[in-house]
Structure formats: structure tokens, C-alpha cells
Amino acid sequence: xxxxxxxxxxxxxxxxxxxxxxxxxxxxxxxxxxxxxxxxxxxxxxxxxxxxxxxxxxxxxxxxxxxxxxxxxxxxxxxxxxxxxxxxxxxxxxxxxxxxxxxxxxxxxxxxxxxxxxxxxxxxxxxxxxxxxxxxxxxxxxxxxxxxxxxxxxxxxxxxxxxxxxxxxxxxxxxxxxxxxxxxxxxxxxxxxxxxxxxxxxxxxxxxxxxxxxxxxxxxxxxxxxxxxxxxxxxxxxxxxxxxxxxxxxx
Amino acid sequence: xxxxxxxxxxxxxxxxxxxxxxxxxxxxxxxxxxxxxxxxxxxxxxxxxxxxxxxxxxxxxxxxxxxxxxxxxxxxxxxxxxxxxxxxxxxxxxxxxxxxxxxxxxxxxxxxxxxxxxxxxxxxxxxxxxxxxxxxxxxxxxxxxxxxxxxxxxxxxxxxxxxxxxxxxxxxxxxxxxxxxxxxxxxxxxxxxxxxxxxxxxxxxxxxxxxxxxxxxxxxxxxxxxxxxxxxxxxxxxxxxxxxxxxxxxxxxxxxxxxxxxxxxxxxxxxxxxxxxxxxxxxxxxxxxxxxxxxxxxxxxxxxxxxxxxxxxxxxxxxxxxxxxxxxxxxxxxxxxxxxxxxxxxxxxxxxxxxxxxxxxxxxxxxxxxxxxxxxxxxxxxxxxxxxxxxxxxxxxxxxxxxxxxxxxxxxxxxxxxxxxxxxxxxxxxxxxxxxxxxxxxxxxxxxxxxxxxxxxxxxxxxxxxxxxxxxxxxxxxxxxxxxxxxxxxxxxxxxxxxxxxxxxxxxxxxxxxxxxxxxxxxxxxxxxxxxxxxxxxxxxxxxxxxxxxxxxxxxxxxxxxxxxxxxxxxxxxxxxxxxxxxxxxxxxxxxxxxxxxxxxxxxxxxxxxxxxxxxxxxxxxxxxxxxxxxxxxxxxxxxxxxxxxxxxxxxxxxxxxxxxxxxxxxxxxxxxxxxxxxxxxxxxxxxxxxxxxxxxxxxxxxxxxxxxxxxxxxxxxxxxxxxxxxxxx
Numbered sequence: 005x006x007x008x009x010x011x012x013x014x015x016x017x018x019x020x021x022x023x024x025x026x027x028x029x030x031x032x033x034x035x036x037x038x039x040x041x042x043x044x045x046x047x048x049x050x051x052x053x054x055x056x057x058x059x060x061x062x063x064x065x066x067x068x069x070x071x072x073x074x075x076x077x078x079x080x081x082x083x084x085x086x087x088x089x090x091x092x093x094x095x096x097x098x099x100x101x102x103x104x105x106x107x108x109x110x111x112x113x114x115x116x117x118x119x120x121x122x123x124x125x126x127x128x129x130x131x132x133x134x135x136x137x138x139x140x141x142x143x144x145x146x147x148x149x150x151x152x153x154x155x156x157x158x159x160x161x162x163x164x165x166x167x168x169x170x171x172x173x174x175x176x177x178x179x180x181x182x183x184x185x186x187x188x189x190x191x192x193x194x195x196x197x198x199x200x201x202x203x204x205x206x207x208x209x210x211x212x213x214x215x216x217x218x219x220x221x222x223x224x225x226x227x228x229x230x231x232x233x234x235x236x237x238x239x240x241x242x243x244x245x246x247x248x249x250x251x252x253x254x255x
Numbered sequence: 256x257x258x259x260x261x262x263x264x265x266x267x268x269x270x271x272x273x274x275x276x277x278x279x280x281x282x283x284x285x286x287x288x289x290x291x292x293x294x295x296x297x298x299x300x301x302x303x304x305x306x307x308x309x310x311x312x313x314x315x316x317x318x319x320x321x322x323x324x325x326x327x328x329x330x331x332x333x334x335x336x337x338x339x340x341x342x343x344x345x346x347x348x349x350x351x352x353x354x355x356x357x358x359x360x361x362x363x364x365x366x367x368x369x370x371x372x373x374x375x376x377x378x379x380x381x382x383x384x385x386x387x388x389x390x391x392x393x394x395x396x397x398x399x400x401x402x403x404x405x406x407x408x409x410x411x412x413x414x415x416x417x418x419x420x421x422x423x424x425x426x427x428x429x430x431x432x433x434x435x436x437x438x439x440x441x442x443x444x445x446x447x448x449x450x451x452x453x454x455x456x457x458x459x460x461x462x463x464x465x466x467x468x469x470x471x472x473x474x475x476x477x478x479x480x481x482x483x484x485x486x487x488x489x490x491x492x493x494x495x496x497x498x499x500x501x502x503x504x505x506x507x508x509x510x511x512x513x514x515x516x517x518x519x520x521x522x523x524x525x526x527x528x529x530x531x532x533x534x535x536x537x538x539x540x541x542x543x544x545x546x547x548x549x550x551x552x553x554x555x556x557x558x559x560x561x562x563x564x565x566x567x568x569x570x571x572x573x574x575x576x577x578x579x580x581x582x583x584x585x586x587x588x589x590x591x592x593x594x595x596x597x598x599x600x601x602x603x604x605x606x607x608x609x610x611x612x613x614x615x616x617x618x619x620x621x622x623x624x625x626x627x628x629x630x631x632x633x634x635x636x637x638x639x640x641x642x643x644x645x646x647x648x649x650x651x652x653x654x655x656x657x658x659x660x661x662x663x664x665x666x667x668x669x670x671x672x673x674x675x676x677x678x679x680x681x682x683x684x685x686x687x688x689x690x691x692x693x694x695x696x697x698x699x700x701x702x703x704x705x706x707x708x709x710x711x712x713x714x715x716x717x718x719x720x721x722x723x724x725x726x727x728x729x730x731x732x733x734x735x736x737x738x739x740x741x742x743x744x745x746x747x748x749x750x751x752x753x754x755x756x757x758x759x760x761x762x763x764x765x766x767x768x769x770x771x772x773x774x775x776x777x778x779x780x781x782x783x784x785x786x787x788x789x790x791x792x793x794x795x796x797x798x799x800x801x802x803x804x805x806x807x808x809x810x811x812x813x814x815x816x817x818x819x820x821x822x823x824x825x826x827x828x829x830x831x832x833x834x835x836x837x838x839x840x841x842x843x844x845x846x847x848x849x850x851x852x853x854x855x856x857x858x859x860x861x862x863x864x865x866x867x868x869x870x871x872x873x874x875x876x877x878x879x880x881x882x883x884x885x886x887x888x889x890x891x892x893x894x895x896x897x898x899x900x901x902x903x904x905x906x907x908x909x910x911x912x913x914x915x916x917x918x919x920x921x922x923x924x925x926x927x928x929x930x931x932x933x934x935x936x937x938x939x940x941x942x943x944x945x946x947x948x949x950x951x952x953x954x955x956x957x958x959x960x961x962x963x964x965x966x967x968x969x970x971x972x973x974x975x976x977x978x979x980x981x982x983x984x985x
Contacts, residue, residue: 058516081519096285097278105278108271109518152513253491 005161005192006032006055010064010096013050013216024050026216032209034160037183039207041200041236043244047216048196049088052163054188055194056084085159087179089169091150092217095139099130099149102138103156110118110157117156122181124152128178151179159193168202180206200236212240219243268524275528276535282497283536292494296850297547304486306550322373324431325394327380333400334379336415337435344438347445359609375434389420393430396421413870483552484574484643485617487544487638491582492613494540495533496606499589502529503678504602526678530590530671545575571648577660581639584663585613587670594677616640629654633722658878662718669715672708701762705754710854710884714871717846721749725879736826745837750842754850762824769849774907777967782901782910784960786917788953789897790925791945793890793918798944828927836923839914847872847895848902848911861903868897891957894918903966 012026025047032038040048053059055066066073073080092104101123107117119186125131128148133141138149147167154162164183168176183206186193197203204208212219212227220227220239233239242250283289326341328334380388385397397420416437422428451458506512515525549571592609596602616637625631627641638659645651705713728741756770766772849869855864872895876887898911905911926931 056517063630075401077518078521084517086517088510090510091514094282094511095509096282101278105275106514106518107521108274109515111519114735150514187620246412 005034005069006038006194008051008055008068009066010065011051011054011061011066012063013047013054013059016061023216025054025061028213028216028218030066030211030218030221032192032194034192035187035190036209037187037195037207039203039210040194040196040213041203041210041240042213043198043240045215046198046213048213049245050216052086052165052194055080056086056163057081082157083160085154085157085162087151087154087162087164088138088168089147089166093138093146093149095143096137098135098137099125099141099152100134102149103152104152109154112157118128120156120158121152124155124159128152128182143170144172144178145249147171147175148178151182159191161187162194164193164195164197165200166197167195168197168199176202200240204236210236212236212243212244214240229236271520272528272531274523275525276531279498279529279532280503280535283501283532286497286501287646288497289536290608292497293383293536293543296493297490297540297544300490301544301547301551322427324373324375324396324427324434326375326377326390326395326431327385327394328377328397329380329385329397331379333398333415334377336402337417338377338399339396340442341377341435341438344441347441348437351441363709374433378690386420389422389428392422395425395428396435398435439650482621483548483647484577484640485621486644487541487548487574488579488581488617488640489614490544491537491541491578492585492610494544495537495582495586495589498536498600499586499593500532500596500599500606502532503590503593504596504599507596508598515640522678523675526590526594526671526675529678530674531588533590534582537586537739538579541578544576545571552593552780570646570649576645577643578648578664579640580667581636584635584639584667584670585675587667591670591674591677605894609847610784627652627659629726630723632658633719635663635666640665650950661874661878662722665715665718669712672711672715675708698762701764703767704853704857705761705763705768705850707756707854707857709757709761710851713754713854717749717753720753721745721875724748736830739826739834741832743834744838746842750846754846758850763853768853769845770853770902771845771849771905772907772909774905774909775967778901778905778907778910778964779913779969780965781960781965782905782914783917784956784963785897785901786914787921788956788960789914789918790921791953792957793893793950794945795950796889796893799887800889831923831927832920836916836920840919841912843872844898844902844908844912844915847875848898849908852899852902852908865896865903868899872898901964904964906968910964 008028008030011025011028012023015024017020028047028051028236030038033221040051042048049060049229050064054061055068055073057066057086060074068080070084071079071083085121092143093099094105103121103124106116107120112120119143121134127231128151130148130152135153138146141149141166147170151167162183164179167179167183171179180202183195187208207224209221209223211221220230220243222230224236227236227239228234231239231242233242326337328337334418349781378394380394380397387399387401388394399418399420401416401418403414403416407966419432419435421432430787447456491502506515516522588609589606592605613636617640619625621639625641627638627645631641632638632655641650642656642659643752724745725742728745729738732738732741754769755765758765851871852864854866855867859867869892873891876891877885894915898914901914902908902911
């Protein structure tokens with residue numbers, strides 16, 4: 005469903021070139037939750053933006069449902085839902101207005117949008133404050149509104165970038181429960197997080213990123229067998245100690 | 256995934272933009288900061304401005320809306336005397352006209368009569384304290400009255416010595432002095448005339464004076480009317496600033512921009528919705544300000560000072576239309592600038608220099624005698640202020656008004672294009688990673704043609720260059736020949752160098768970017784036929800344009816053109832042909848049928864590209880740097896359509912160059928041999944129609960030329976898709 009091939013992104017800060025993502029390749033199938041793991045600055049968000057077609061790769065490509073994100077970004081965007089920790093809400097709009105606005109952006113017919121708003125609101129428990137200005141909502145409530153916003157067009161694939169940052173236990177649980185539901189519905193999900201414990205419970209397969217390069221890829225069992233470490237946290241600490249500059253290739 | 260909503264096409268896009276605009280407006284208008292700028296500011300600002308005007312500008316400090324000049328006299332008898340004199344003097348002044356003479360040679364002008372907002376009040380103050388009372392500003396004027404006893408007409412008008420005490424540095428004191436002085440002089444004059452009449456003596460005096468007011472040939476006096484558009488413009492800017500920041504940098508700061516960019520909708524669509532929202536708020540602000548200002552002016556003493564000829568609804572509508580145009584321009588500039596910003600604070604920092612830049616030409620417009628002409632007509636903001644002033648003073652020239660409006664509209668489009676490039680760009684989204692140079696970095700891969708956005712931006716840069724350089728050329732050279740060569744150089748800079756820089760920035764190759772490709776040689780004879788045969792039709796359209804009232808050339812201008820034609824006749828034919836029949840057409844072709852044509856083809860099909868490029872070609876010929884020549888519109892449009900068609904068919908700019916060079920060359924030869932032609936009975940100077948036989952011959956040549964071009968550019972599959980021209984030689 006998602007194919008990433010040799011995806012590379014360079015940024016220029018003045019004359020200096022920074023390699024944010026370096027020849028990254030992976031695949032995510034339908035009904036699979038893929039964890040893109042790594043410390044801050046590993047290149048997770050940049051990868052997601054390139055998959056989405058918002059950021060142009062320096063080389064390589066990402067394909068979503070057969071469409072290349074550089075060639076037909078709008079077709080790719082229409083198939084994707086994005087939930088990011090840094091995403092905000094419109095303070096002067098209500099959640100209902102926000103959801104209808106995004107339904108329009110995603111070209112969801114008004115009648116379908118009406119049903120979708122009711123369904124998602126019930127599912128995520130936001131019906132109680134659907135007509136309240138977003139400025140008055142708590143952090144957890146805002147994140148639920150954002151999740152609803154990302155799902156309003158019923159996307160085939162969800163990209164979750166640090167979806168539980170700043171959320172309490174209950175807020176995190178709502179997000180995780182929904183991710184499991186998405187898997188059961190046959191959707192492909194990419195979760196980017198540096199909270200490795202969370203990911204360990206949620207993801208089917210993992211890609212471990214460091215300094216823009218993919219270190220290891222596989223299921224938890226495969227990674228445990230390969231590294232001899234029990235948890236993702238231990239694996240990461242070992243990799244960083246062994247290869248602080250991130251020169252290692254994918255294994 | 257659900258099937259996307261079935262709405263397609265430009266109408267669906269327009270509807271979507273309107274729906275998105277509604278959301279932007281809903282969000283903006285719910286914010287109380289917008290409401291403050293929109294409603295409260297105008298309600299407070301204009302009464303305050305009105306008050307300060309009354310105080311400082313019109314009457315000097317210390318005055319209220321109604322001014323009462325206090326006159327202190329030294330005794331009750333003096334009070335009675337002065338009151339009588341003021342009343343009688345006032346009546347005499349009212350009866351006189353501006354052209355009347357006074358006996359002692361002083362004009363008694365109506366301006367020295369009391370306005371409806373002025374009055375005189377006479378009161379007694381202690382005799383010894385009269386100077387002190389005036390100095391301490393307790394009264395505006397002191398009058399020490401010493402009555403004479405030997406006056407024979409004491410019963411009617413008692414005689415007295417009047418000493419007038421005033422403050423020289425006070426405008427109000429000087430005004431009071433003038434009013435009292437004029438009344439006393441009027442009484443003196445009337446008394447003397449009556450005595451002379453009674454004595455049977457003639458009233459003639461050695462020197463009789465006449466006064467006549469004429470318009471100043473030099474610098475005109477400062478016009479208060481200039482302040483009206485300036486204040487309105489500054490208030491409109493104020494209204495647009497907050498929504499512009501909130502809808503761009505605000506989105507970024509709130510973290511909603513990335514969710515927008517992630518949606519399957521073009522950045523241009525998002526930006527247009529935001530632009531319309533900002534424009535709507537700016538226009539609403541302009542409207543509220545215009546109404547508030549009008550009401551304030553009409554209900555205060557400013558009315559007669561600002562609008563001596565009165566205010567009409569149509570005038571206010573014209574001013575409002577200009578404000579809408581200005582709002583369209585400034586909203587685009589604001590969006591372009593605030594799209595750069597990653598936070599509210601950063602946007603505000605960017606806007607401070609812009610506001611200073613905006614105020615500077617505004618203040619410049621207050622300079623007395625500044626005319627809306629030439630370069631000033633294409634200077635952003637200044638042109639709108641000056642045009643509004645001219646409208647208010649009922650002195651707007653239609654040509655310059657059109658130029659100011661067209662240039663402002665073009666700048667607005669250019670700013671939107673820039674904003675579309677910046678809005679949601681990588682560098683804005685990823686401040687920590689990207690850099691601003693990414694925005695202007697040349698693309699890694701060469702492009703086959705310039706983008707339509709780059710083409711519009713290029714037009715926005717070329718337009719003012721065309722005017723600045725076009726106006727400079729005649730100033731730098733005195734001889735007509737040198738001027739022609741300089742104009743040719745201007746054509747090279749404007750129509751070739753400018754687009755070449757844009758092509759370089761976009762990594763567009765010369766051959767593709769300017770359609771500088773080899774064309775099949777068979778297209779050349781056809782183009783040559785058209786070049787030879789089109790001029791009679793162009794000439795006839797010139798006459799049609801004049802019949803339709805498109806002509807603006809008056810008798811003086813025609814005389815000037817006659818002189819220029821004579822001058823051209825004196826210049827070496829080689830220079831004339833080089834400048835006007837070779838360099839100019841080649842440069843124009845490289846831009847209009849080269850760079851512009853290619854840029855437009857990114858978005859439009861063949862017919863649309865031909866029509867749009869012809870229209871712009873015609874407009875450039877109408878909007879001359881020196882003057883406006885609407886009568887050139889129709890002939891230039893005709894030529895542009897043929898040139899566009901030939902270029903489209905051949906896929907190359909070369910046949911068009913042949914056509915254009917021949918067309919211009921032939922017209923120049925007609926000018927050169929004008930006298931010989933006139934001698935043959937066909938009088939070009941009288942602008943009569945051409946003989947029908949000429950049209951038959953020319954028509955046949957045009958038809959033949961078109962046929963040749965069609966045959967030469969015929970291909971097995973003559974379809975115009977994805978940038979393939981029918982006759983493009985490969």
C-alpha cells in the first residue's frame with residue numbers, strides 16, 4: 005500500500021548541506037501498523053511529509069496506492085489522513101465547523117460529511133463539545149478533534165506523527181484503541197514516535213531510524229533475535245553507542 | 256476511501272474557494288481584534304482628526320469647532336462704539352463684491368467676511384490691563400477707543416481714535432485683527448464717499464485698483480483634499496493587516512497550516528480563499544471609514560474647507576472603487592509578506608518597514624503641485640492617492656486614471672503570484688531545516704517552459720521598467736536619432752533582458768523558453784505575405800477606434816506627432832529601420848510570442864494563449880510611457896492575433912518576427928514617403944479611408960498568406976496537446 009524507495013532529502017542551511025533522510029526504503033501493507041522509530045531529529049517527520057507529497061524529495065520516491073507523491077500529490081493526499089502532535093485547531097471555530105471545513109477540503113459530499121461527523125464524534129467521544137469553540141477545549145479534547153479531522157474523509161492510510169505527545173493516559177488510550185480499530189478495518193498505519201514502549205505494544209513491524217538512515221527493520225521478534233535485546237529501548241541505546249554517527253546500513 | 260465528490264471544473268473550483276473564504280471570514284470576524292479595527296477605530300478616529308484639524312490646521316491652536324473672537328475694549332462707551340461700528344461695517348462688507356475698491360487702495364474681499372463658524376464678541380476690560388489681557392490670551396484683540404468731541408456727525412457715527420492691540424504670532428489674533436480692521440475700513444470708506452457726494456465732489460481717486468484671481472502656473476498650494484484619500488488608505492491598511500497575519504503566520508503558529516497543506520487542495524486555492532477574506536475585511540474597513548469620514552466632514556466645519564464644491568454620491572462611489580482597488584493591491588502585498596513569517600511576531604516585524612514604505616509615498620503625495628503623470632502614475636500607492644485627490648478636486652485625467660488603475664491591478668496580481676510561491680513553502684513549514692534561499696533556488700532540473708506564475712511576475716516587473724526607462728530615454732538624448740536608438744535599447748532591456756533573467760532563474764532554456772526554434776521555411780513566405788498585407792486593415796481599425804471614441808489625441812498631440820514624423824524624416828533611414836523595424840519587433844516577438852506565449856501555455860490551450868498574448872500586446876501599445884493611445888488598441892490587437900496564430904501554427908517565434916518586421920518597416924516607409932503618397936491624392940494626414948481596391952489586394956494577400964502558413968504547418972495529426980505545436984519543426 006505504501007512503498008518508499010531510496011527516499012532522500014537534503015536541506016541547505018546557508019552553504020551547508022544537511023542530510024535529513026538518507027536512501028530510506030520500506031513497505032507498509034494494508035492492515036499493518038508500521039512503527040517508524042527514532043530519537044528526535046532522526047528524520048521521521050521529514051519522511052512522513054515526503055510520503056504525503058508536501059515535501060519534495062531530493063531523490064528517490066514514495067508511492068501510495070500506486071500513485072507517486074511527487075507526481076500526483078493530490079491523489080496521494082486524498083488517500084492519506086495525517087495526525088500530528090504539532091497540529092493545532094482553529095480557536096474561533098467549533099469542532100463541528102472544523103470537521104465540515106476539512107470534509108470540504110477533502111471533497112467529501114455534504115450529505116456523506118454529515119453522517120461521517122456524527123459517526124466519528126460518537127466513536128471518539130467528542131459529541132458533547134461538538135458545538136463549543138475549540139479555544140475552550142483541553143489538550144486531550146483538541147487532539148481528539150484533530151484525530152476526527154484526520155479521519156473525516158475515511159482514508160485508506162493513516163500517518164500518525166507523535167500522536168500521543170502531551171496526552172494523559174486516557175487520551176493516549178483513545179488514540180491507541182482507534183489505531184487498533186483501523187488495523188482491523190484493513191487500513192495501513194504508519195506511527196512515528198520516540199516513545200518506544202508505546203510502539204512496542206502497538207506496531208506489527210518497526211523501522212529504526214537514526215540520523216536519517218534505517219538501521220533495522222522487522223517485527224519485534226526479528227529485532228530481538230537479531231540484537232539479543234529484549235526491548236526497543238535497549239536496542240536503540242546499543243545502536244547509538246556502537247554507531248553514534250549513524251553510518252551503519254540497513255540490516 | 257470514499258469516492259471524491261463529483262464536482263469538477265472552474266465553477267466547482269470557484270464555489271469551493273467561496274466556501275473556504277466563508278470559513279476564513281467566519282474565523283476572522285469572530286475575533287474581537289478585527290471588530291475593533293473594523294468598527295471602533297473609525298468611530299473614534301474621525302471625530303478626533305476633525306477636532307485636531309479645527310484646532311491646528313484651519314484656525315490655529317486653541318480654537319473650538321465654533322470660533323468666537325473676543326475683542327476687549329477699554330470702556331463701556333468704547334464697547335458701544337465698537338459694537339455699532341462692527342455691525343455697520345459687517346453690513347457694508349456683505350453688500351460689497353470682491354472686485355470693489357476701497358478708498359485707500361485695500362481690497363475688501365469676501366474672505367474677510369465672517370464664516371458661519373465665526374463670530375465677534377466685544378467686551379470691556381480694565382483700560383490699563385488691555386495689553387496684558389491680549390498678551391495673556393484672555394482676549395484675541397484689544398481695541399483702545401479714544402472718542403473725539405469735534406465730530407460733526409456724532410449723532411450718526413461718533414468719531415474715535417482706535418488703537419488695535421494684537422499678538423503677531425497668533426493666527427487667531429491676526430484673524431480677529433483683520434476682521435475688525437476690515438469693518439472699520441468699510442465704515443470709513445462709506446463715510447468718505449457720502450461726504451464727497453454731499454459736497455458735490457467726484458469720488459474719483461488717482462489710482463483705481465482692480466483685482467483678478469488666476470491659477471498659479473508654478474507650484475499649486477497644498478490641497479487638503481489629498482489628506483482624505485491618504486487617511487482612508489492608511490485606515491484600509493490597518494483593517495487588512497490583522498486578518499492577513501492571522502490567516503497566514505497565525506495558521507503557522509497555531510499548527511493548522513500543516514493540516515491545510517496536507518489536504519488535497521492546491522496552495523493557490525487556499526491562498527485565493529485567504530486573499531478574498533483579507534480583501535473583504537479591507538473593503539469593509541474602507542467602507543466603514545469612508546462613511547464615518549463623510550459623516551464627520553459633513554457635520555463639521557471641515558466640509559467647506561475640504562469640499563468647497565460639495566460632495567456627491569457618485570464621487571464617493573468613485574473614491575470607494577479606488578479604495579477597493581487599493582485594498583486588492585495591498586491585501587496581496589500583505590499576504591505575500593506575512594506568508595514568509597512563521598509567527599505572529601515575525602509577521603509584525605516584517606510589516607513595520609512595509610508600513611513605513613507605505614506612508615512615505617503617501618506623505619509625498621501631500622507635496623503641493625504634484626501631478627498624476629508619467630512615472631507617478633505607475634508608482635504604487637502614490638498613484639491611488641493622487642488619483643483620489645484629483646477625483647475629489649474634479650480634475651482627474653482619464654488616461655492617467657486608467658494607467659494608475661491598470662498598474663495597480665497588475666501589481667496586485669504580481670503580489671498574489673509571489674504569495675502563492677511563498678505560502679506553505681518548505682522553508683515556511685520547516686523553519687529549522689530549510690532556508691529562505693530554498694524559495695529562490697534554481698530548480699535542479701531544466702524546465703521546458705516558464706511557469707505561468709513566473710510569467711505574471713515578469714510582467715509585473717516589466718511594466719514599471721517600461722515606464723521608467725521609456726520616460727528616461729528622451730531625457731538622456733536630445734537628437735531624435737539617438738532617442739530612437741535609446742528606445743531600441745529600452746526594448747532590449749524590457750522585452751528580452753527582463754524575461755531572460757526570469758528564464759535563467761527558472762532554468763528554462765533559451766530555445767524552449769522563447770520559442771527560438773527553427774521553423775519550417777515554408778511558413779516564412781506566408782508570414783511575409785501577412786506582414787505586407789495587414790497594414791491597411793490595421794489602419795482601418797485605427798479609424799474605427801477613433802469612431803468608437805477611443806481617441807485621446809487632441810490637436811496639440813497631433814501637432815506633436817506631426818513634428819515627430821518630420822523629425823523621423825530627418826533621421827537616417829538606417830537608424831529608423833534598425834530601431835523601429837528591426838530591434839523593437841524582434842524584442843516584442845521574443846517576449847509576447849516567446850516567453851509570455853510559453854508561460855501561458857502551461858495553463859491555457861492554443862486559442863486562449865493567442866487571445867491573452869494579443870490582449871497584453873495591445874495593452875502595452877496603448878499604455879505608452881509618454882502618453883496613452885487607446886486608438887492603437889484595435890490595430891495592435893489585430894496584429895497580435897495574427898502573430899499569435901502564426902507562432903502557434905509554426906511552433907517558432909521566427910515567422911512572426913518576419914511578419915512583424917515587414918509590417919513595421921512598411922508603415923515606416925509610408926511615413927518616409929508620405930509626401931509622395933499625398934501627392935498621389937491619398938491623404939493620410941486627413942485620415943480618409945483607403946480605396947476599396949487596396950483592400951481587395953490586401954485581402955487576397957492575407958488569405959494567401961494564411962493558406963501558405965496552414966499548408967506549411969500541416970502535420971499528419973495536427974493536434975495541440977501537452978505543449979506540441981502543430982507545425983513545430985523537429
